[in-house]
Amino acid sequence: MRYLPLSETDRTDMLARVGVNSIDALFADIPDKARLNDLMDLPRRASEMQVERQLSALAAKNTTASSVPFFVGAGAYKHHVPATVGHLIQRSEFLTSYTPYQPEITQGTLQYLFEFQTQVAHLTGMDVANASMYDGSTGTGEAVLMAHRITKRKKAVLSGGLHPQYRDVVDGLSQMADDAVFSLPADPAGTEDILSQIDDETSCVVVQSPSFYGQLIDLKPIAEKAHEKGALLIAVFTEVVSLGLIEPPGTQGADIVVGEGQSIGNGLNFGGPYVGLFATKQKYIRQMPGRLCGETVDAEGKRGFVLTLSTREQHIRRDKATSNICTNSGLCCLAFTVHMALLGQSGLTKLARINHGNAVKLKKALVAVPGVEVLNDAYFNEFTIRLAKPAHAIVEALAEKGILGGVPVSRLEPGKPELESLLVVASTEVNTDEDRAAFASALKELLA
């Protein structure tokens, strides 16, 4: 077996050195009745070429985003990732290193985590950011728990513009922990009255902007009302590129900002691995979940970085920890950090402008189609349209024509007639005028 260096001679000699006759003597503690004597009922070893053949055959059955006009968003976005990113994150020293618990020999990881935290803090307009969460949805769940710890209250109010699956993650966690959640109904146009839902028992208000439906939301009045009632504002985003062009949650009064960082540096990967971004105010850092990297000096006074404030974490605090999280999204953070370093603020702003500009063009192309109505007046790179026919069937029909034309809301929110005809569409820098024209003309045909 190509991954195993021991030869049969090695094994025999080593068993003798260990002082046993057979390898099974080392497994003697396994109860007899549970011991597997035969090989498992699975295929035998395969060569590199065989495995490559098997998996490539599966991969070939899928329609890739790059191969078709592609307008799918709703929490994950198709962006161009520079080749440099892919190369750097595959360097052995990054790829095959562990969590930097020995800082003297993991300054590489620690320094990029510090850079990552700085980038995230600047983008979100917050004081501090952690070294990442699994993804935006689980980060949102953790943000709600953090708000409960800070306010010592147990009721979360979720906007109807929150990604439905993010809502479900929060719901599930809260139900299990016997916390209360109040979710507003779906809010495609951003017209809900969330202010009246905030009361003296509210621990936090969770608002996504751009919303799941693409609508940009003014967070300031919500922050003000929340603070007046002693609650926190948790601002969520799923498209981090938007922060290059729209006002960050931090300057609008958000207390915790959490979002998905996939768009920068990370591919679509059918939903994971992604990278959750998590930022907050300085005064709340000791209530933050996840790893934190901090600056310090070594015994010779040289600057260095370490994981810090670990007394919040499970490996020290056990059942009193702020979260059970151990792993973060290390390599996805690195991809984010490299891509963000390449972009710089000038590149990010430009990228964001192109995304937005393309979405405006898409909107123009689509509103010209009879039977299409756009629901959003302010948006970044995606928006929601109402179709004259059920969106689910239209998306399937588009796929048959070789166009991946957005996400029908009913896929995530089934059984709600008012949402049956809604379609969330996104346009990023990868879309061309030809893509948009093909989309519009196919849609026209299908709605006729």
Place this chain on the structure above:
Amino acid sequence: MSMNTQGRPTAPGEAGERFRPKTFTGNRGLDMEEPLIFEFGGLETSGVDLDEPDDLEFELGSHKRTASINLPGLAEPEAMRHFVRLSRNNYAIDSGLYPLGSCTMKHNPRLNEKMARLPGFGDIHPLQPVSTVPGALELIDELAHWLMVMTGTEAVAMSPKAGAHGELCGMMAIKAAHTAAGRSPEIVLVPESAHGTNPATAALLGYKVVAIAAKDDGTVALQALKETIAKHDGNIAGIMLTNPNTCGLFERDIMEIADLIHAAGGYFYCDGANFNAIVGKARPGDLGVDAMHINLHKTFSTPHGGGGPGSGPVVLSERLAPFAPLPFIRKTVDGLDLVETEAAVYDGERPFGRMTAFHGQMGMYVRALAYMQSHGSDGLRQASEDAVLNANYVRVGLQDLMTLPYGERPCMHEVLFDDSFLKNTGVTTLDFAKAMIDEGYHPMTMYFPLVVHGAMLIEPTESESRASLDLFIATMRDLVMSAQRGESERFSGAPYLAPRRRLDETGAARKPVLKWTMPEPAEVTPVAAE
């Protein structure tokens, strides 16, 4: 002095051997200092060429960003050099033995990386029509099949994002099962040797954690367990147990433990962090386990990546299978269905909710399946056997000099030492570990498990050759003898030869600096002319 044909000396001069220059740059040859991006990047620099069309229109309402971003950019060569230089300050499996017990730092095959990056896996969207991703569903289903066969279980929840997330998933399924049965037991039993994530997970779900004691040999004390169960009769939700345990020992009484917990109305959650020791040798389902997460980044070698991303699918027994969270794949006569919402569940399926948006860590699934297919049933068993053999080889190579808390008995895939061999040397476990760095090794896991004083947990994995183990053993022996000879300087200030000396972690926590801020301009004191 001898010269080569280019007229360069081929042997160092005598004077050069002792002189260590204090360099102008602070660099030491290949060991280079690297500033932060923010200290040398340009606010107008970008390493990405983007063509902005001149006909852009805006529909942002009043939401346009006015706050500055204040993040400099790097041109591509600058970025490449920056991150390559950083990378060289990292220890990695690819550069040396990485004996972190419980973390399983085994070889990460590059075939797996190549497969995960096939556009058919890497460039597909989680919400594009299911009809356009049949190969993705097949891959997930195939991986699930391998996991269920290997563990002897009935179902697997694929979506958890990491081990601790898997624990949470498994315990949520257990809680849901109790709730469905109209029960609300309050207590979860956790041995003292458990990973910190176990009690943290139980507490997150509102459970009260009750510790169970270990016997002298480091395994669960059956008698104490019986007494604890009797004391909390009717109130036990389950037990969270690692097997093989964190002391590197297989829990001999595991089937009795399972029976006791089941008889008490509880479920058996197994922390699968150490599953790599027993793949192909025993199946957790046969041992009475109801739920177990599998760290794909440990047992199945998806890269640790400096702390993630992980992936933690949870296998479930028949009793817990109905409670598996959304999404899941259902086999029908027509093929595979992706069940994403409550509205799509059938009678008998009772998902407790959703762990994460989308479908879990697809990129990790591809890598893990490539690893499994490469090994096959024969290679997977061989890998477990080699991992256990290597750990025992290290054990016998060191047990006369280092101290085993539970006596000279075989271990599984990792061997646990305590610090009694350092008694009266003035050298601590930490000092000893840091001296390993100077020898070119990553230290073993230290001070864990908590049940052993000054614990040192060594997991060599199956990826090490005999020659590599021999050198490691010889190095460890040299260090032990050095400590016992009283050469304390080698330890007390170690590491001396790493990119950094010991770092001030206390200072870092006391005044946390968690991001870069522009330094205040230095005050210039006018110098009086003489």
